Amino acid sequence: MDTLQKAIFRADPDLSRFDPLPRIFFFDRFNRGYNGWTTLVGNYEDNIDTMHPGYQQITAPMLSNLSHWDCGTHGAMSGTYALKLATQARAAAQSVAIKRITFQRACPIKLEFYFTFKPEASTLKLSKLDLRSVGLLFDLQDDTSRVMPHLRYLNAHSDRSAQRWQYKDKPVDFERFSDETVTHYHLADQDWVDLPGDAQELCYNEIPTKVNWHYAAVGFDLRTMRYTHFQCNDRIYDMSGVGSLTLDAMPNLRGMLNVVFFAEANADKRAFFYLDSVVLSGDWD
Amino acid sequence: MLQESHTAVIARGQHWRGEVATEPYEAAWAKEAIFFLRALKVEGSLQGTRANIQISADGIHWADEGSSLAVPTTAGEVTFCRISHFGGFLRLVVALPEGARIQVVASLNLKA
Numbered sequence: 001m002d003t004l005q006k007a008i009f010r011a012d013p014d015l016s017r018f019d020p021l022p023r024i025f026f027f028d029r030f031n032r033g034y035n036g037w038t039t040l041v042g043n044y045e046d047n048i049d050t051m052h053p054g055y056q057q058i059t060a061p062m063l064s065n066l067s068h069w070d071c072g073t074h075g076a077m078s079g080t081y082a083l084k085l086a087t088q089a090r091a092a093a094q095s096v097a098i099k100r101i102t103f104q105r106a107c108p109i110k111l112e113f114y115f116t117f118k119p120e121a122s123t124l125k126l127s128k129l130d131l132r133s134v135g136l137l138f139d140l141q142d143d144t145s146r147v148m149p150h151l152r153y154l155n156a157h158s159d160r161s162a163q164r165w166q167y168k169d170k171p172v173d174f175e176r177f178s179d180e181t182v183t184h185y186h187l188a189d190q191d192w193v194d195l196p197g198d199a200q201e202l203c204y205n206e207i208p209t210k211v212n213w214h215y216a217a218v219g220f221d222l223r224t225m226r227y228t229h230f231q232c233n234d235r236i237y238d239m240s241g242v243g244s245l246t247l248d249a250m251p252n253l254r255g256m257l258n259v260v261f262f263a264e265a266n267a268d269k270r271a272f273f274y275l276d277s278v279v280l281s282g283d284w285d
Numbered sequence: 286m287l288q289e290s291h292t293a294v295i296a297r298g299q300h301w302r303g304e305v306a307t308e309p310y311e312a313a314w315a316k317e318a319i320f321f322l323r324a325l326k327v328e329g330s331l332q333g334t335r336a337n338i339q340i341s342a343d344g345i346h347w348a349d350e351g352s353s354l355a356v357p358t359t360a361g362e363v364t365f366c367r368i369s370h371f372g373g374f375l376r377l378v379v380a381l382p383e384g385a386r387i388q389v390v391a392s393l394n395l396k397a
Contacts, residue, residue, distance in 0.1 A: 016337040033289045041297070047327070048298035060293035067373050069343035081314060088308060213380050270309075 002067065014078065016240060018112045020281035025101060025109075025257075027146060028278045031079025035248070036100040037061055039068045040096040040230040040260065042185075045177040052175070054094065054185035061085050061097040068121055068209035077114050077213040077276035084274040087265040089118075089120070092132070094187055096262040102255040106142060106222040107284040110229070111259060114213045114277050117131065117155070120270040121208035128204055129156035131267035138220060139258035141249055146256075147225045148186060151195075153202070153232070156266050165232065169243035186245060187262055193229070195237050202233070213276055222257075243258040288397040289314060296375070296391035298325065306378045307391060309344040315395035320377060321365045322391050324357035329385030331358045336379035338366060343383040344374040355386065 001009075010016045014029065042055025066074035066085035075083035087093040103109070113136035119130035134249045135152025149170040156159070170191040174182040203212040219229030219239075225246070227239035259280060263273035292306040295307045312318060322336060339347040354366035356379060368375075377391060 034291055041293065051298070056298065059308050060295060062293065062313050063291075063375070064311045065313050067311075067343060069314070069345060084311060088307065119342075120345065218309065 004212070012276070015279075018279045020112065020279050021108060021110050021283040023281040023282045023284060025282060026099070026106065026278070028099075029078055029243060030083040030275060031076060031081045033178040034061070034063065034083070035099070037099050037278075039081055040098045041195050043181050043183040050083055050177060052183050052185045054187060055183070057088060057093055057095075059086055059088065060112075066211065068103070070121075070209050074211060075273070078101065081144065082274040082276050083260060084264045087202050087263055087271045089265070089268055089270045091267050093191060093265045093271070096187065097260055098258060098260045100256070100258045103222055103257045103282070105284045107282050108219065108221045108228060109257070109282045110217060110219045110225075111136070111138070112215070112217045112279045112281075113268055113275055114215055114233045114275065115275050116211040117210050117224040117271070117273045119265070119267065120272065122269055123244050125208075126206070127208045127267075127269070129159065129161060130265070130267040131155050131271040131278060132157060132270045134257065134263050135261070136218065137260045139263045140222065140225070141256045142222065143248075143254065144249055145225065146250050147246040148191050148218055148246075149218075149227060150186070151230065152262075154192065158199060158266070163201050165195045165200060165230070167195055167236065167242050168241050169240070169245055171245050171247055189266055191251065195242065197237060200232060211274070237243065289397045290293055290314055290394075291315075293393045293395070294390065295393050300386060300388050300390060301379065302381055302386045304378075304380045307333045307376045309341065309374045309376050310311065310393055311344065311348065311374055312371070312393070316336060316368045317367065317396050318371060318375060319365050319367050319394040320354055320391065321363060321394065322357060322377075322389055325388040325390065326360055327358060327387050329394050330382065331356045331385050331387060334385070335375045338368055339376050339378055340371050341374040341376075345346050347376065348358060349376075356381070360380050
């Protein structure tokens, strides 16, 4: 990015808290609406009951003003509303939101977002272990491969705190409906691997109705289909040895650039994943 | 700028029996809403059964809003209910008669 463009980006109070690549695919501030983020539905054919149970459970994302029973409206980081993913009130329940675009050219891309997470404040407890994870993935396809880089922040699992970022690179078997349609549930709570390095404590605060916003950035190169960067707040991870879930290219998906966020409960209590704003940028001329 | 509009599918092919509540949906940004209920399959008699709209300040504690919509009695039937001035959180609750089942698509159509 040249000096002039950087100065222009930094002069924009909304954009200055991000560090994007020169081209911006989208800059979504959820105070301005849903911006094309929608429910991830699984594939099905003829009958909706054929949808994989992992996808059947997924609820619709919503615009939340983070209102709580004790303090009222908490609000988002850059306005009143944030995008909220909410699981059902069941341990291991997941919810997923997606935005679907394509890329013009294979190039480096960068996803940046401000986020926070909490379990539903349905009990007067700290509830620190009640949310299992929040995470993201890209769903990409070039001429030869479908590549799905997955990352999650494992907050807790069962009765133990984890506070670690993890990745997944092991493909999942397909279930075939017909010659045209298949499904695979790649978000299951298995085959996650710790990223290199120590655990990372994120500010959880002291009761379930107090939230603090965090920053994360993921760099990925569509030419090599490898990570180039991952950062959460002040922590930068070595992604050189980190792989992605990779499959043979599939029909009808060439050029796909989907961005997905997901949340997972660790108790019979809803898990909430809030996104204040998201920037996806790229570097092409 | 155009005003926001959004359709959230709050029950997608769910099989309902007995007492049911949809997941809480936050819509403080919206001024008006329509709940749509469409039956994919029906077993038993649902004649006279109504789904009640509830509102909440926090998504945890609920009160009847006072409006309701008929639960469809045959596959393919669509019912709806318009509401406004509902605050933050919305959901549908219904108690189905003994022996009755319904598979539904429930949607919430929202406008600022």
